[in-house]
Amino acid sequence: MSIRRTKPEMPEQSPRERIKNFQEVPFGYGKEIATLEANRCLQCKNKPCMKGCPVEIDIPGFVACIAKGDFDKAAEIIRAKNNLPAISGRVCPYEKQCEGECTLKKLGEPLGIGRLERFIADYEREKGIKPPKRPDPTGKHIAVVGAGPAGLTCAGDLARMGHAVTVFEALHDPGGVLMYGIPEFRLPKTIVKSEVEYVKSLGVEVIYDVVVGKTITVQELMDKYDAVFIGTGAGLPKWLNIPGENLDGVYSANEFLTRVNMMKAYRFPEFDTPVKVGKIVVTFGAGNVAMDCARTALRLKAEKSYIFYRRSEAEMPAREEEIEHARQEGVIFKLLTAPIRFIGDEKGILKEVEYLKMELGEPDESGRRRPVPLPGSEEKLAIDTALVAIGQSPNPLIPQSMKDLKIGKHGNITTDDDGRTSIPKIFAGGDIATGAATVILAMGAGKRAARTIDAYLKKNI
Numbered sequence: 001m002s003i004r005r006t007k008p009e010m011p012e013q014s015p016r017e018r019i020k021n022f023q024e025v026p027f028g029y030g031k032e033i034a035t036l037e038a039n040r041c042l043q044c045k046n047k048p049c050m051k052g053c054p055v056e057i058d059i060p061g062f063v064a065c066i067a068k069g070d071f072d073k074a075a076e077i078i079r080a081k082n083n084l085p086a087i088s089g090r091v092c093p094y095e096k097q098c099e100g101e102c103t104l105k106k107l108g109e110p111l112g113i114g115r116l117e118r119f120i121a122d123y124e125r126e127k128g129i130k131p132p133k134r135p136d137p138t139g140k141h142i143a144v145v146g147a148g149p150a151g152l153t154c155a156g157d158l159a160r161m162g163h164a165v166t167v168f169e170a171l172h173d174p175g176g177v178l179m180y181g182i183p184e185f186r187l188p189k190t191i192v193k194s195e196v197e198y199v200k201s202l203g204v205e206v207i208y209d210v211v212v213g214k215t216i217t218v219q220e221l222m223d224k225y226d227a228v229f230i231g232t233g234a235g236l237p238k239w240l241n242i243p244g245e246n247l248d249g250v251y252s253a254n255e256f257l258t259r260v261n262m263m264k265a266y267r268f269p270e271f272d273t274p275v276k277v278g279k280i281v282v283t284f285g286a287g288n289v290a291m292d293c294a295r296t297a298l299r300l301k302a303e304k305s306y307i308f309y310r311r312s313e314a315e316m317p318a319r320e321e322e323i324e325h326a327r328q329e330g331v332i333f334k335l336l337t338a339p340i341r342f343i344g345d346e347k348g349i350l351k352e353v354e355y356l357k358m359e360l361g362e363p364d365e366s367g368r369r370r371p372v373p374l375p376g377s378e379e380k381l382a383i384d385t386a387l388v389a390i391g392q393s394p395n396p397l398i399p400q401s402m403k404d405l406k407i408g409k410h411g412n413i414t415t416d417d418d419g420r421t422s423i424p425k426i427f428a429g430g431d432i433a434t435g436a437a438t439v440i441l442a443m444g445a446g447k448r449a450a451r452t453i454d455a456y457l458k459k460n461i
Contacts, residue, residue: 004040005108008033010115015328019298022184022266025325029112031071034119037112038066044103049113052101054444055088055153057081059098059113066116075124078117079132083156083202084149084195084443086125087178089118090187092440093319125194131201135162140457143168143225145212145398148176149439150231150430152199153446154453159202161454166225168210176233178439180258183292184266185299213397222425227453230413230421231446234392234431240284244342245388249278249350253289253389260296275300278384282306282353284339285389286316291323293387294331302385305331310338310358310371336360338371340378342386354380392436399432410435419449427453 011027012018018025029037041063049059058077065074078085094100094114102110140163144155147169155165173179175192200206210216212232221228237252239245260266265273281297283290286309297305307326309316312335316323327333336358343352357377360369394412399405406414406422412433419427429445431437 003042003104003107007037007040007109007112007115015325015330018185019295019329022299024188025185028122029115029119031069031119031123034066034116035069038063038116040104041067041111042103048101048103049098049111052097052099054097054440055082055447056444057098057117062120063111063113063116066120071120071123072127074120078120079124081447082117082443083153083199085117086121086191087149087187087195088440088443089114089121090191091182091438092117093438095319095321097440125191129194129198129201131198132160134203135160137164138162138457140164140226141166141224142227142229142453142457143221144229144231145218145221146170146176146231146233146430146432147174147196147206148231148233148430148442149178150233150432150442150446150449151176151229152196153443154229154231154429154450155204155446156199156202157447157450158453159199159204161450163454163457165204167204167206168212168216168221169206169208170211172208174206174208180261181254181289183257183260183296185295186292189261189266211397213401218398218402218426222423226425226457228426229419229446229449229453230398230426230428230432231430231442232395232398232432233442234436235395236393236411237388238391238393240339240388240390242339242341244344244350247342247344247350248348249344249384250342250386250388253283253285253293253387254392256293256387257289257296260300265300273300277302279303280306280381280383281385281387282308282381282383283387283389284308285391286311286318286323287389287391288318288322290387290389291318291326291331293389295326295329297385297387298329298331306381306383307331307333308337308339308353308355309333309335311368312336312360315368336371338373339386343380350383350386352380352382353386354378392431394432394435402426417448418452419445420452424456427456 062074062077098113099110144151144167174196178192265275281302283293294305339355357374358371361372364370413428415433419429429449430442
């Protein structure tokens, strides 16, 4: 029997229509297409795809159920390991994770594992998610700091082990980067809220508007709870460190995307948004966050939205899908280009960026070819808004408030692979430990830490 070499195309909004709204771009697979794609799976005995899954899903198991049309069982298999499948099915870089290990890559395209996970999660949500039966309580109570992907995953897994869990969230909605940092057209708020409700249905309590390190100290949590997990993410923006970066009109990607989400600019044009970007917007960086910024600017009526990146396309860290979507929507890519200063008017308002051309030299410590300036190539571009999307550092609030907590050179909480910190009762995971990374890696860290905390609590019963 011959095997199809390609996965079915994902239906999606046309670029011409989607830049006028914030609705989700891909529509997802239907039952027929999902079943067709699931039947491409070779059901390899050594399950290489699972080696690439940070949350340890039985991928061949749930795919086999889809192939047979047993979607309920497929959902059960996924939920056994993943508390947030509708989220990971949308934003996980599966091409570098599970699909990157798929045997079908030798024949053509890998199995569409991420799309199949999304299909099952959406099927389950439409039908009604049923939480598993709660185990007998252990009598132990854990505090989780931060309701982002690491915290929610850790909390959900601990609850399923029988522990009482309370999550402390600084903002008024849960989700962290899922709610405030990712645009609506990539991850709808209704999806995040639905997955959080599932975690809460496991017995997890979420308390909002609590800034741990300010409103309450970590020491107070240690005194009250049997263990503390810190998953406060990477909320400290990195800057270009060039003249003019303090001008009105220059924003970090973190601030810009948070404003768009918190001020509900994603509902534009339902009502006039308070978030304005002007006619010409330049985003500096080429990761997924940079693509989010550039594409969001177009939806806020920017006439031109640029990506400035100092290396070539081959080095761009964003997912290929996000780069392609940005191109389709009209984002203009200026590669091998680096800013050297921002220029403002007499009122301190941004009006221009001066930049120069680069060429690639020898590889640096990251393995990528180092960008080298080309003398005399300076040019200027009139712009209204600059968005700096070159990365984020770990949230410094808790690390700076704990004198005995071992901190890495980048401000991250130092942990072992299982989430243990230098203080026995404190565990950490996600971007606060690794620096800015992907949602699925944060979820994997939360899962590993939950197992470690469970073992620690059992040892200390």
